[in-house]
Amino acid sequence: MEAKMATKIASFVLRVLTFVFLLVSIIVLGTNSKTIGNDEVHFHNVNSYRYAMATIIIGGAFNLLQIALALYRLVTKTDGSILFDFYGDKVLSYFLLAGAAAALGSSVDLKANMDMLNSFFDQGNAAAALLLLAFLCSAIISVLSSLALSNKPN
Template sequence: MAPPPSTVVSPVTAVLLRILTFVFLLVSLVILITNTVTLYLSIDSIDEITKLHFKDVYAYRYMVASIVTGIAYTLLQTVFNIFQVSMGKRVGGVGLYQFDCYGDKVMSYILATGASAGFGATIDLKSAFSLGAADKFFNKAIVASTLLLLGFLSTAISSVFSSLALPKRD
């Protein structure tokens, strides 16, 4: 009879999932912080030039904060996982399995809220300000939010694996 399937994935799969998360978050961050648009407005016959940047939208500031936290956490976990693959054992012992489990849980919530704050603000701001130039700015923000959502999904998958790994090491 074949042995029962293990519920914990191999360390190589875990590393690949972390690298995938890292790539999603990094590309999302680059798109978000390089996203600018210059608007030429005419209010009460006075021409105004306004430059929009991610800092001008509170939701995008929160997105950047959540992505930076996510990148730092994912890098740390990638180092731990690469150590595990090369040394054949988990660094830090049982305590680190608990760190994985709760860390992944909290981090996936942070990334989920970052992505949905981005979508929430962008979709409604885009429909409120139907200007051609601003549209491009908001479309790029949607792309960044989608990549952050993908980063959340891969972290959520890591979270399921680390939850399943916890009782096996307790």
């Protein structure tokens, strides 16, 4: 029972950490712009950044829902659905990784081909790296919520 509570608290902290990383990531990505001549380049001009932004927003919304649920369960000391956490955490971690990898891969390759946009892609890279940290947190949560399957009361 003690170990179970510790896991719950660890998951909760990691969920909040995921949210913090997503929040900083959305700010870094959203404020990224560069003026070249009369044109301004924003995140929505790069396909992968637009995709990463979508994963941040959708993933963040789901993450917030999970935080609210976890908080409710911690306070009321009730058990939620183990399977909801299991599948939810799995999908969320895949989701965040796909956004981060697409943005990172694209940043590296575009940067190599467009010198005048170096600083723009550097900031894009930073946002993608933050998204990758959010993924790492959610991957650990996913391991915890998977292991919880084996501890469930039979």
